[in-house]
Amino acid sequence: GFCALAGDLGAQLVLAEAGTSATLGAEARVDAWLETYNGGVSAGVINTGKTMRNASFPKEWNTDPYVLAPQALPELKVDTSVTGVGKLGWDRHEGIVTQNIFGPYDARLLRRTFTTLGQTVHFRAGSPPSMYAKWTAFLAAHPGSWSTLTKCPTQTILENGAWQMRVRAESKSSASSGAALVLSGSGDPGYHFTAAG
Numbered sequence: 001g002f003c004a005l006a007g008d009l010g011a012q013l014v015l016a017e018a019g020t021s022a023t024l025g026a027e028a029r030v031d032a033w034l035e036t037y038n039g040g041v042s043a044g045v046i047n048t049g050k051t052m053r054n055a056s057f058p059k060e061w062n063t064d065p066y067v068l069a070p071q072a073l074p075e076l077k078v079d080t081s082v083t084g085v086g087k088l089g090w091d092r093h094e095g096i097v098t099q100n101i102f103g104p105y106d107a108r109l110l111r112r113t114f115t116t117l118g119q120t121v122h123f124r125a126g127s128p129p130s131m132y133a134k135w136t137a138f139l140a141a142h143p144g145s146w147s148t149l150t151k152c153p154t155q156t157i158l159e160n161g162a163w164q165m166r167v168r169a170e171s172k173s174s175a176s177s178g179a180a181l182v183l184s185g186s187g188d189p190g191y192h193f194t195a196a197g
Contacts, residue, residue: 002163002189003102004109007032010167010183011110017179020171022119024075027172031091034100034127036164038138039188040153068108072115083107084124093168097126153188161188
């Protein structure tokens with residue numbers, strides 16, 4: 001979805017800006033914070049949830065951060081948590097952070113990119129709690145759209161939606177303060193940005 005596209009692009013841009021290749025011996029940290037998600041809940045998201053509940057797979061996949069990168073070199077597998085963020089956590093730049101609704105998917109997809117590129121990256125995917133408050137307020141401001149939230153967003157949601165993600169990278173071996181950038185877009189995130197990507 002849109003989060004994985006934005007996170008993948010943002011991560012590589014901030015790693016380059018931070019001046020690190022993140023290769024072995026040059027570990028880096030990357031955080032992707034979804035700060036705004038104003039959109040509907042797509043039918044794809046709903047059906048993915050239903051499929052996952054009915055799917056059978058090894059239970060360790062629930063907790064394996066590298067499940068999508070099974071062939072990755074062991075020395076590239078530096079994370080032990082899927083999202084890197086518990087129910088509540090602290091980030092010195094963002095403040096309080098929590099789970100991002102797309103985080104478990106995003107984190108695994110980005111780790112596949114990192115390991116494919118031979119990058120040693122400690123990655124976290126989350127959101128400030130304010131993202132959920134803003135999303136709730138957005139949905140409350142569009143009550144006529146509620147009946148279609150689990151199908152396809154109304155034209156109003158498609159047009160008035162928006163998203164914003166802040167991505168930050170820091171080299172573990174450099175005195176540099178790192179780099180950050182903000183990626184954002186207008187329109188329903190799942191239908192505008194994902195479709196364009």
